[in-house]
Amino acid sequence: MHHLPAVIVDHFGDGQRWGVRITYSHEPELLGTAGAVKRVAHLFPEPFFVLYGDNYLRCDLVALAGLHERAGAVASLALFGLPDVSRSGVAEVAPDGRILRFVEKPRPGETESRLVNAGAYVLSPEALDWVPAGGPADFGRDVFPAMVAGGARLYGFVMPEGGVEGADSPELYRRLTAAAGGTGAPWRARGARDG
Structure with a gap:
């Protein structure tokens, strides 16, 4: 926090x-996404989930965990297809699901993949050995590319179309909660204020 x-x-x-x-x-x-998890690494003696709080996911987490276990992966990432990947990091994935490389904000023709990070992972504890100690680090930008380059076993789990929606603004949050049957009214904790 x-x-x-x-x-x-x-x-x-x-x-x-x-x-x-x-x-x-x-x-x-x-500390960034990875730095924050590394800080509490002692809480995770077994494989664990990391789920970003600003995404609404329709992801089969049991299937993601099953892929992780079957593949003997160090990290397994939920991925989804995006028509325009020019502002995203893209994962290139082998037919068996192994992630071969990441391409950050690809130029036209640089990659055929349209698979991007959904912000849902299963990590084995040793994945956190790849996170630099003591400073900020991001899984997508810093850690996962270094893991692939270093030969670690990362696998991608492709979610169905429409499997992720951003909820990273008050308007998107209200729209998603209303669509899910909520009121769409903003939630405000005691003591919270705008700005």
């Missing part, structure tokens, strides 16, 4: 009222 962590803790507490246990990690300085 970085922005207004006390508001989050005040609202969710220890998670008991939802039947879960919540452990918080406060980041005074942002």
Whole structure:
């Protein structure tokens, strides 16, 4: 947590009222997607999921975990097709699902792949050995390309069309919650404010 962590803790507490246990990690300085997970690596002695909170996924997580186990992967990534990949990182995937390379913001003709990162992963604990210690790092930009270049076993799980939608703005969040049967009204924790 970085922005207004006390508001989050005040609202969710220890998670008991939802039947879960919540452990918080406060980041005074942002650590990036991979740096944040590395910071709490001690919590993950077995393969675990990483799910980005600003995406709405229709992903079969059981199938993603099954691929990870069957392939003996260090990291397994949910991928989805995107017509225009010029502003995205693209994964090139072999017929058996192994990720061969990543191409960041490809130029026309640089790759035939249209598969991009959906922000859902299964990682084995040793995947975190690839995350640099003590500073910010991003899975998609820094860690996964280094893993592939270093020979680590990364696999891609292709989601069905329409399998991911961004929810990274208040308007997108309201639209998605309304489409899922919610009110579409903004949620606001006690003490939260605009800006």
